[in-house]
Amino acid sequence: MFENQLFNGILGKGFDLLGGSDTPKGGQEKRYEKIKTFLLKPNFNGFTKDDLFIMQFIKKGWGHDIAALSNMAETLSNLARSNPSKLAEYQLLLKEVVYRALHPKVRPYKQDLQSVKNLGKYGYYLEHLNIILGCYQKVVGNELVELNERICKHLIQNSMKYDNYHADLLPHVNMKWSADQAAILYSIWLYDQNNGTTLGKDLIQKWLNWMKTYGTHKNTGLFITEVLGTRKYSNHPRGCAISYLVHYMGRFAPKEAKKQWKLYKTHMMTRVMGKTGFREFLPDYDGAWSPDSGPIIMGVGIAATGLALNAASTIGDKKTYRALEKSMNPVHSLLSKGDIIPGMNMLSKIGTDLLSSSIWLNAETKTKNY
Numbered sequence: 001m002f003e004n005q006l007f008n009g010i011l012g013k014g015f016d017l018l019g020g021s022d023t024p025k026g027g028q029e030k031r032y033e034k035i036k037t038f039l040l041k042p043n044f045n046g047f048t049k050d051d052l053f054i055m056q057f058i059k060k061g062w063g064h065d066i067a068a069l070s071n072m073a074e075t076l077s078n079l080a081r082s083n084p085s086k087l088a089e090y091q092l093l094l095k096e097v098v099y100r101a102l103h104p105k106v107r108p109y110k111q112d113l114q115s116v117k118n119l120g121k122y123g124y125y126l127e128h129l130n131i132i133l134g135c136y137q138k139v140v141g142n143e144l145v146e147l148n149e150r151i152c153k154h155l156i157q158n159s160m161k162y163d164n165y166h167a168d169l170l171p172h173v174n175m176k177w178s179a180d181q182a183a184i185l186y187s188i189w190l191y192d193q194n195n196g197t198t199l200g201k202d203l204i205q206k207w208l209n210w211m212k213t214y215g216t217h218k219n220t221g222l223f224i225t226e227v228l229g230t231r232k233y234s235n236h237p238r239g240c241a242i243s244y245l246v247h248y249m250g251r252f253a254p255k256e257a258k259k260q261w262k263l264y265k266t267h268m269m270t271r272v273m274g275k276t277g278f279r280e281f282l283p284d285y286d287g288a289w290s291p292d293s294g295p296i297i298m299g300v301g302i303a304a305t306g307l308a309l310n311a312a313s314t315i316g317d318k319k320t321y322r323a324l325e326k327s328m329n330p331v332h333s334l335l336s337k338g339d340i341i342p343g344m345n346m347l348s349k350i351g352t353d354l355l356s357s358s359i360w361l362n363a364e365t366k367t368k369n370y
Contacts, residue, residue: 046105070128071358073135078365121168134190189252239304250314275327
């Protein structure tokens with residue numbers, strides 16, 4: 001199987017390539033070392049509750065594993081561009097990301113993907129795997145490009161089947177988030193950028209037209225969260241969704257992403273106790289926290305704010321980025337002490353687990369890739 005071949009190849013190179021990190025001192029260096037340690041840990045057999053906060057409550061992790069790996073891949077792609085002297089290290093770590101992404105404990109398929117004839121309705125997993133493969137081609141090489149192309153074509157075909165141009169995210173789940181379709185489109189755009197093709201051009205335009213015509217919240221102009229109307233919040237904007245959407249749209253539709261970002265700041269950015277953050281719901285909407293949003297404190301969503309840091313970085317909004325970072329740094333410092341402050345250990349994983357660390361590191365290492 002490909003996963004075993006890849007892993008054996010990594011072991012053959014040895015871990016002597018990995019010396020100290022050249023990332024800046026402080027929180028960024030700690031986040032990088034945390035991710036590097038995870039990727040180099042031998043005998044990987046899936047994520048654990050020590051890796052992901054959500055797994056303390058939901059054993060399978062709701063896809064936070066593949067999302068964490070996707071953000072690790074983007075981070076390593078960022079670093080490979082900005083710090084080419086450490087390219088061998090980043091290439092090795094990206095191979096480990098791919099190995100974990102294709103591992104039986106992460107993939108939703110019983111067989112390895114080379115043996116799967118029909119990729120099915122696993123859009124959420126495939127969007128993140130496709131991003132990983134795009135980053136891999138950009139930094140490492142072309143040996144996975146056929147799988148990358150196959151996933152792109154599958155996601156395009158699945159999206160085009162529907163009038164709303166949104167691919168299925170999970171089998172037997174009647175729910176489609178516009179933010180996830182944005183990630184799907186970004187993954188296809190990334191393939192096109194790497195290979196000089198235009199596979200995603202038509203789908204991107206059709207999706208944008210549909211969202212502007214049917215998927216826009218009338219009172220704010222923000223894109224709605226879920227396009228099938230299957231949830232109470234479907235026709236309303238949610239902070240975690242808009243943050244996520246703007247980050248991915250910022251690549252394949254930068255002008256529209258900037259419009260959404262401006263509206264998002266107007267309607268959902270707030271200050272609480274002197275700290276800048278983003279609301280999970282509009283002030284007039286009665287919504288509760290979920291595993292996607294994380295805790296909501298005085299209207300401010302933990303996930304919305306953390307993901308907004310990544311969106312601000314993608315958009316190039318330095319002022320908002322710095323304000324969010326200034327608010328998040330002391331909270332992160334406190335949460336990082338969870339292992340020494342009684343009663344803080346479980347709570348600390350909200351802001352320090354592999355998903356949050358990968359998203360934050362993605363934000364702070366980002367450069368203009370193309």
